[in-house]
Amino acid sequence: MCGIVGAIADRDVVPVLVEGLKRLEYRGYDSAGIAVLDDGVVRRVRRTGRVAEMESAAQAENFHAAVGIGHTRWATHGGVTEANAHPHISQGVALVHNGIIENHEEQREKLRAMGYVFESETDTEVIAHLIDSHLSRGAGLLAAVQQAVAELHGAYALAVVSQKEPGRLVAARMGCPLLVGLGDGENFVASDVSAIIQATRRVIFLEEGDTADITRDQVQVFDGAGAAVERDVHVSDVSLASLELGPYRHFMQKEIHEQPRAIADTIEAVIDNGAFAPELFGADAAEVLRDIEGVQILACGTSYYAGLTARYWIEAIAGLPCSVEIASEYRYRTAVANPKHLVVTISQSGETLDTMEALKYARSLGHDRTLSICNVPESAIPRASRLVYYTRAGAEIGVASTKAFTTQLVALFTLTATLAKLHGRLDATQEAEHLDALRHLPGSVQHALNLEPQVTGWAERFAPKDNALFLGRGVHYPIALEGALKLKEISYIHAEAYPAGELKHGPLALVDEAMPVVVIAPNDRLLEKVKSNMQEVRARGGELFVFTDEDSHFGPSDGVHVIRAPRHVGVLSPIVHTIPVQLLAYHVALARGTDVDKPRNLAKSVTVE
Template sequence: MCGIVGAVAQRNIVPVLLEGLKRLEYRGYDSCGVAVNDGTLKRARSVSRVAELEAQVQQSGLQGGAGISHTRWATHGAPATNNAHPHFSANPNGEHCIGLVHNGIIENYEEIRADLMAKGYKFESQTDTEAVAHLVNSLYDGDLFRTVQKAVKHLHGAFAIAVFSKDEPNRIVGARLGCPLTIGLGQGENFLASDAMALAGTTDQIIYLEDGDVVDVTREGVTITDKNDQPVERKVNTVNAYSGAIDLGPYRHYMQKEIFEQPRAISDTLEGVQGFVPALFGEGASAVLERVNAVQILACGTSYYSGMTAKYWLESIAGLPTHVEIASEYRYRKPAVNPNALVVVISQSGETADTLAALKYAKELGHKHSLAICNVPTSAMVRETELAYLTRAGAEIGVASTKAFTTQLTALYLLTMTLAKLNGRLSADEEQNQLKQLRHLPTALQSVLALEPHIIGWSETFARKENALFLGRGLHYPIALEGALKLKEISYIHAEAYPAGELKHGPLALVTEEMPVVTVAPNDALLEKLKSNMQEVRARGGELFVFADGDSQIASSQGVHVIRLPEHYGELSPILHVVPLQLLAYHTALARGTDVDKPRNLAKSVTVE
């Protein structure tokens, strides 16, 4: 959450900062700001979007060769101008001398704040960030790099910061612990940012900082020290940062664009897969996967639902006991540990704070083997796991995840089949059949996307509702959960999902003619049971909206609306059935006039606890 862009150059850097903020705005959009340092600190801040900040900057004529900027997801302090970054700290004469932007949460900021207030520092915001700016000011000794090295040792929590001093106008210092921060290298100019995508079109030479690193950024170059203040060299990567990712093309929103990119994303994720072999998951995977006798999945949000789906696959197909836990809960309990279980962590960004912390905790408990399912090859999660599979979804800008989810499912299915083969549960003929099914998946998805006009018709009804239920059974219960999440995220309709058999154990009390009930109804072994659950809804006056397979015997009637998917897709059916749920959420939000890509109170990359 939140986004940082900073630069030191011989040119006016403000346009680069603003363009970078536009690319990072999906990370947080409660407020934004930019500051420059030309021997005096100047800034512009807004509680609107980056476009409004850009107009403000143009009107004021703000420009300079060294600058820091920020787009915010609010934690400490409401979205208000005084809480917006960059934050300044003044010297005893009242002149602003330190400017700072920050991602993350400083857990001990109240102690720091109290100590600094006792020393006479005045606070203008409710943020934890301002305490860091004043802390740097209080420790400043004429060398900003050395000062920040001292300051970060006082901070507890997770953070990425960029800071400058009016006395050193051609220098920015950054530091990270638990939150991502990258360096961009140019000719006579250098940059830092939360994500390489912010620097697309400016530089493709990227350094990924490690936890505890502090970096000194000047026009001439960068100097990095580690958590022990020892000079280190970090690898320079040539990164394709998806410079075209912010182009909407013919689509109205990124979410719609990303829904329709799913056939390509899955095709890219499957590129090069000729068989279910351990080498798909990295060097040395064979020795690891052959020893695995159970799976422990850790994830949050949408990624958690992909893990729930994989549990059905891993147990029924690969024969491996599988536990799926919300990462933010796992890290605070004392689970029994099977050292030969494979810990699978799932994250679109690879920087999800709770999942990274859960991974670290699992290792501390004695888990030996770990695998990341992730969309970002340079992320902390990929670097910190033994094995990995990259979901080549490309940049996902919409806050409500779509193509990241279906590519995660694809990767987890590959893992399932690989483990099944290693366990002697997959014949050569069945392997070829499964590969054929996977290769046909993008085409099958195209057929599902063609149902959009029918789903738009349903969305007009949903837009007038304030509550909805989603039902699924077996493999499709997690898909019902994901459908409910999408609807609540972007339309603000209260939506809950249940295993259909649980209706009679409580949720049926909620069913009235005002409660639409969305039912995921593939033609599988549980269809007849599901039909009975649907009759329970109709008997109470509930209105059913059913996503069925083409060959299922469910007919439309009064109070029962049916959209048929073109074909039943067996174990891979969840990947097809989630797509119409995404489209239903999208078009319902569109009809309600909400901000589809930037829903209130949410942000894309959750790098705080």
Template sequence: MCGIVGAIAQRDVVAHLIDGLKRLEYRGYDSSGIAVLNGGIERVRRVGRVAEMESAAQAQGTHGKLGIGHTRWATHGGVTEPNAHPHISGGVAVVHNGIIENHDEQRERLKALGYVFESQTDTEVIAHLVEHYLKQTGELFAAVQQAVRELHGAYAIGVMSQSQPDLLVCARMGCPLLIGLGETENFIASDVSAVLSATRRVIFLEEGDVAALTTSGVKILDKTGAPAERTVHLSDVSLASLELGPYNHFMQKEIHEQPKALADTIEQVLEEGFSPALFGDADGELLRQVEGVQILACGTSFYAGSVAKYWIESIAKLPCTVEIASEYRYREAVANPKYLIVTISQSGETLDTMEALKYAQSLGHDLSLSICNVRESAIPRASRLVFYTRAGAEIGVASTKAFTTQLVALFTLAATLAKLGGKLNSDSEAHHLDALRQLPGSVQHALNLEPQIKPWADRFSPKHHALYLGRGVHYPIAMEGALKLKEITYIHAEAYAAGELKHGPLALVDEAMPVVVIAPNDSLLEKVKSNMQEVRARGGELFVFADLDSHFGESDGVHVIRTPRHVGVLSPILHAIPVQLLAYHTALAKGTDVDKPRNLAKSVTVE
């Protein structure tokens, strides 16, 4: 959600700023802009895609050796050019991610001081506040330090001033921001993808950090104002992973990357077995103390956690609860410090999940585990234990490979807890490890169903509503399938536990309502078949994803696609593949923007 780039160099930085913004487009945005220093401040902003802003910058001949850029996702104020970043006050330009909670109070104060506001944004408050203190101190770095002390909320900011053309200043609190280190040039960005064309050496700023960048070096002060040394990391993200290659969309690419993403994530498990060392608990002492598990997550990650509840309770025999992070953080929870808090986030920067973790810790939950796809992101750093999935960069807003690799991590956690608790013997461990070993191949077989799924997409594309049904551990996969359809096709879709049909949702079923059924060959198959008959009796059209060895065929109003043979306890991972493909091809048939669906952002870093 929103994106920041900035650069200070001995060369023109406009091309770098625009390239960085293009690489941040996946995060979700509705306007973009850059500002560079060229004597005075030159600013170019446009509503719409970065390409439109790029054309305007080229037409104006915009150039400079110091600059900042931004992609905005509207929060305060509508989608208009005056609300687009960067915002300017006098000779100060600012870009900002996050939300300033006390902006109304600061706005009134600044108006009283004579500042005139040209936008509806909370960000303009920052620009005026920095300009106010710059007049007093004469030093941009000191002015930014003073200004951020008065901001309440979450922010990542980049600031420059025409009075100090050799300085770029940035600060973060609650929103991700990093520094890229080059030779005689340095950069800032909200995501490593925006600096990879220039450098792989990055510093991840910590909460409350304020930094000053010149062409010769970087100075960082921590939240107390003391000098801080931050670790320099060599990013393992490659530019190739951020390119489409032979695919038409990133979502398509990422769906088809799942066999490799799963194999890479599983590799560490096969090497170690179900070992607590996978989570950073060298001797297992911490995990042995666990009496239950509390999972906190949002969106697709919440559905991954919902699958894990079944695994943790059935394999490890431990109680498990799963909560939407944004709800948990605002209720009076009853804490059990002997429960393991598990947070799940693809980006590691999801604000609601981060705040839920902080809330849990404030209640006495000392033992926390993060499952995340991005190294050194905020949530893993705040957690005692961590399991990094190896999905690689995920650009499409609708999560695919991040979801299935999260499921592998959660299954590994369930098996590890079971082993530590004496609930998993050596034969069962070997069986589960063999199932993981075979999983990437089974997923590849599921991807081979794509030609059969495409005709279903043509039938779905004119529909306005859809139902998804599942039972047991596959009910969360039905929820995930419905979410995928909603996200990228804008078809209203709802998921229900199939046994709940007769308790209300059956009233919705008619010939215009397609019903997708997840029907693996497990102990609940006969129950699912009964639910399917309830749908057919009301004229509903069924689209069934069944296992190869499920013994029922197609008939009038019943369409069946058989996935590879039932893969046992890992079946939810396999059945995630066809619902992803159905959503993707339905979006193609409708002509929607697959990778950048309207109103959505990849990384949700504001409330």
């Protein structure tokens, strides 16, 4: 999605805004911009591309001011153009926005009738004009923002300045994270503490529906009803941030929302290297990986589903046979070993007993080409493996794995591309395309998080259910498996997943009006097949809940509910489509009142058989 930073001070805040945007660039870098109040007049600079390009333009135009806002964008509504870049301006109002406004078309028509002219394709410009319309009727900036957001449906984090009140910065939040940073004679706003850590560690996490009135010397927070409230002040320690809930209700919710950053950190070495290189996996990785004849993946639970996804990638892209096995089964069967197969073990904790024992068994059979994908440095499984790739997801406290899973997928895709390159199946053009896809992945995941309000609406329909089916085809079938597992783990609804083509071979007998059916249906080559499977469900009275893409060319209808991502992201689509199934499980669990972070009968690190 996007990143927000804002500042009001007695000093020039432009360096603060630029540095903050650089720290937020993992959220998206289709464009970047800042708007400042210079002698009470709004000045703005925007550029497509990276923050550095915008920074150069700001320097060339001698930008400096004591009040300003900034934004780095991942395009949703409207293409990658300077006109669609933030901040957006209406008269003397400048605004930056994270999120999606669902009723923007309705508001756009109303505002056009009032005489407003739109210069962009974005939903954000609607908010700027709406705030100005309230200002023009005599409201102050704070009241104008509060009145405007009351007319919006969807998710937003906003930072707003106006030349009518140059000593004020107003922020608002619903569905998208936003915090206020507290300084001495200066204050800040940001979507992530990393954006302002260079200026302050004292932060207030805004809660759902909050607005904040920010001046140099004071911060006042108001709840959704407009009442003044006190929010706790936290002293941020970035090394301990993963251990704090912040503005979230549960660690699982927090960790779902941490995925853009976790993915960005996991791919950092690849992006910095500018190539898929075996050295990313260890000093002697080139020797280990160059002449392997196949891949054997061993894992448990969610990590096993990551391996199933990787099988599609490894065979299609690297051209190597790949088998995936549950570690607890592999360790107790008589396996036929091929020493030229790479054995990949996947574990979030690095301590999973069944996976560790499976690795020992593989080594006893003569497998010395071993690779661990793990989130915990120096844990047991990496120490027992010849090669290692650390996922850098940070501490994951919620029992139901979220960011560990998506970062495992990133690591496995990196392995796939590296193997393909070593085996002559990835040319320079293809490598550049895959690197570009990885660069854009954090932004794509952030946008998927913006679907949360829509997913929340589905949760109430699921909460009374006792059973659910999940369907997917091809590389998205393991994501259906993961969605069913998440729903089982934390809501205690019995859920099963099937390849959609298998529906008619048995599971269709379960389908009736009481059985919700979740379908992963991105716009890929199997979409038409999935549509046929969906018709099989509707013909038996089943209710469909479909996660798809904007360009899939089908919409909601009677008994068919649809949530769309804005664009199909190609080979990395399974990672993006993981987000809504995680959110669905989380919000269904909330609706049912279960213990989200500590589901019954489960533990985080499984160190027993």
